[in-house]
Amino acid sequence: MNLIKKLDELHLWARQNKWLGYFTIFCRLSLAAGFIMAGFVKVKGERFTNLSNNQPMGHYLEALYHTGYYYTFVGILQMLAGALLVFRRTATLGAVLYFPIILNILILSLSVRFEGSLLSSPLMVLANLYLLCWDYDKLKYIMPYYRMPKPVGTDKKFPFKFFAGSAATIAIIIFIITHIYNIMPRNTERDCKRQCKNNINPHACEVFCDDIHNQGKPFDQSLEAYDRAVKAK
Structure with a gap:
């Protein structure tokens, strides 16, 4: 409980500082611009770079380009994450959606030593982490140290409709x-x-x-x- 209290106090202090508030807006809009532009290129069906196919990152991006609508799907997710960051009401959801995408880009950039995003991707990850911390009051409930109140009583009635619906859904998908x-x-x-x-x-x-x-x-x-x-x- 002491840890939760300290984190709550730190978060409250940060939220009350107007300069950190301005910095939050800067991070949101900067990250949004980066993904909206990158995603738009993919949605249009254009190649993301003009790298040679023999270059490590170029080889990967060329293969990604030829995956068809998966390439478009990645672009849609990037644009969606960026658009959600633009608006304050949806910024938390945008930051959550943004993080696994930019983290993947960071690991990819490091693994093939791609200088095009070798510096920008870690900075974007840090900015994304900052936004997640900024919304700590909304995300703290999923942290392992946070204990949710236990439900009162237990319903022992078997949910036949739920499992029948689940089985039907699985059969349809198959x-x-x-x-x-x-x-x-x-x-x-x-x-x-x-x-x-x-x-x-x-x-x-x-x-x-x-x-x-x-x-x-x-x-x-x-x-x-x-x-x-x-x-x-």
Whole structure:
């Protein structure tokens, strides 16, 4: 309890200082600008940098670019995190969403020694951590040292509707995932070509598998070539 009290007092002191309040606004808007611009490039479907594919970071970003809508999804998350930081009412949620993304960028930058974000990413992580500390009063309830009040009494009635709904949801997800794609790259060329027997265009399917496992072509390009072959049949 003594630790919680001291942290509460420190947080209250920081919240009452107007200069720290100005610094908080600066961190929010700076982080927001960085992610909104970076995310917009991805949402537009453009390459993030003009690095050579042989450069370590360039090799990673080129592979990321060819992941299709995952690349767009990353951009949407970045723009969403940035937009949430702009507004005071949603800044806490923005900081929480922002942190795992920027931490991932930091570790990536350090692992491949990418000078483009070698300095900016750790500073952005620190700024993000500061914003999380600024909203300590909202986040302290998830800390391991904070003890929530125990519920009074225990309901021993088995929730049949809940578990039935959960089972139905799992079954629906399994069905959708196993039927949503008409072709898969699989883990090996042999496994990939097994699906070609029942494919609408067996030859196009085999070419797709060869492009993926032997030619080393990007997935999105191989998939586009397969779709064109199926439509032209």
